[in-house]
Each structure stands twice: as structure tokens, then as C-alpha cells.
Amino acid sequence: MTALFNHTIIAAKDPTEMGQFYRDLLEADEAPSWGPFVNIQIGGGVLLQFAAPPFEFPPQHYAYLLDDAHFDRAHTKISGSRQEYWADPQRSRPGEINNDHGGRGVYLLDPSGHYLELITQPYL
Template sequence: MPAAFNHTIIAARDRAESARFFVDIIEAQEAPSWGPFTNLQLDGGVLIQFADLPVEAFPEIQNQHYAFLVDDALFDRAYGRLCERGIEHWADPRMQRPGETNTEHGGRGVYFRDPAGHFIEIITAPYV
């Protein structure tokens, strides 16, 4: 069997707030949660687990990049919610084109930050 991506843990200051953000913006599905995790399920069975990092041990969260492949309809809905809520977003990862989307790689894309400061990207076509 070839390797398949199964789950990742995303650091948060408020795991419930971060999970709600992903449910709201990209329509991730709630999943049973346990222990220190608030879990969401993506298409294909991929699990995203949000975990709070204690400020005492981790005064800063090391920001990561997470990219999500979505269809055009979900992109339209998610982008509409970003705009409605006044969430800062960019067409590029260097944040030089604020308030825009891009049409690179044969689809559309946009970058924004989640409540913990992670750099989130949604795209409508895979890079490869």
C-alpha cells in the first residue's frame, strides 16, 4: 500500500476557536474529539487535530502553512466569507497583493491567516 496522508496536529491558542474557523471558512466537518484535541474531518478521511499550546512553554506559536484543494463552488463560498468578515487576505504568499485572489497554476487561489496565525491557502487546482 502506498503512503497516504492521514492526520496533522495544528497548534492553537484556542483549539475550539481555530476549529470553528475552519468549519466556517472551508466547511470542514466536525469529528469526534478526544484528549487534548478538537478534531475536524476533511475529504478522503484526513483528520485535522487542533491542540492548545501552553503560553508558558511556547510563548510564540511557530506559524505553519496549510493548503486546501477545493472546488470552484466552495472557493466562491469561502472567499465570500473572508470578504464578509473582513479577514485580511492576499493573492500571493509574500502578502504583496492584498485583497486579491490569483489565477496561477490553472485555477484560483487565496492566502489568509487562521486565528493562531497560521498561513492558510485555498486553491481550486493542484500545483502538480
Template sequence: MTVQLNHTIVAAHDKQTSARFLADILGLEVSPQYGPFVPVRIPNGVTLDYMDADGEITPQHYAFLVSEDEFDAIFGRIRGSGLTYWADPFHRSPGRINRNDGGRGAYFEDPGGHSLEIITRPYGSGS
């Protein structure tokens, strides 16, 4: 058996809003609610299951490997939505993208404060 990540739970103050945000930005669909979860299935089969959480949410980081064409579309939606984006995980380079490993990448936040990232090349894959 090959070990694969199947799903992870993402804490949110409003699971519907956060799931819709991710789906809209990435060009995906929100799946029907399943128990307390609102899932967003990523094309590689992993599901992010949004769940309402009370109190403070500890921000997590979610990185999505996308094609060059998908990057253009997603980045267009990020800019079109007026979202702040950064070239780095520490948010020191606002309004810029990175060119790590010969690809492109950008960081932005979801409504719950989670750090989301799109990259076109896996880290360490460049020359």
C-alpha cells in the same frame, strides 16, 4: 499499501476557536474532542487535530484544494468575515486572488497565525 497522510496536529492558543474558524470558513464540521485534540476532518480523510499550545506558535502553512464552486463559497465567507486575504504567500498583494495554473487561489490567516490557502488547481498543473 498506499501511503496517505492521516492527520496532523495544529498548535493553537485556543483549540476550540481555531477549529471552529477553519470549519466555518471551509464549510466543514468540528468533530467531538478526542483526548487533548479538537479535530476537523477534511473530505479526503485527513484530520487536522487542534491542540492548545503555550507560548509562541510557529506559523505553519495549510493549503486546501477546492472546486470552483467551493472556492466561491469559501471566498464569500472570507470576504463576509472581513478577513484580510492575499494573492501570494508573502502577503505582498492584499485584497487580491491569484490565477496560478489557470485556477484561482487566496491566502488568509487563522486566529493562531497559521497561513491558510485555498486553490482550485494544484500548482504545476496548468499549461
């Protein structure tokens, strides 16, 4: 059997805010939280755990594959909230989406400053 991705811990300035942000944007399921973790569950049973580390952390990049209808809903939420977003990771095309890899994509920052990428087609 090949390895399957199970969970990851995402550093958060405010784990509760991050959990709500991701739950709303990714339309994720709630999951039981414990200890320092605020947990949500995305497709494939993958658990995202948000926790506030006792040190400063660099921004990371997280990409999520969405179907077209979900992408449309997410883009409406992003643009309706007046949150900045870009068509490219260099942030040179503000307020746009891209049509790379035969689909659509958008980049934005989460409340802790991590780079999110929402795409409708996988790169491979």
C-alpha cells in the same frame, strides 16, 4: 500501497475557535474530540486536530484544494468578514485572488496566525 495522509495536529491558541474557523471555512465534518484535541474531518478522511501546546509556536503553512463553488463560498466568507487576504504569500497584493496554476488561489491567516492557502487547482 502508497502512503495516505491520515491526520495532523495544528497548534492553536484556542483550539475551539480554530476548530470552528476551519470547520466553517473548509465546510468540514465534525469529528469526535478527546483529550486536548478539537477535531474536524476534511476530504479523504483526513483528521485535523487542534491543540494548545504549552509553548510558543511558529506559524505554519497549510494549503487546501477546493472546487470552484467551494472557493467562491470561502472567498465570500473571507471578504464579507473583512478578514485580510492576499493573492500572494508575500502579502503584496491585498484584497486580491490569483489565477496561478490554471485555477484561483488566495492566502489568509487563521486565528492562531498560520498561513492558509486556498486553491482550485493543484500545483502538479
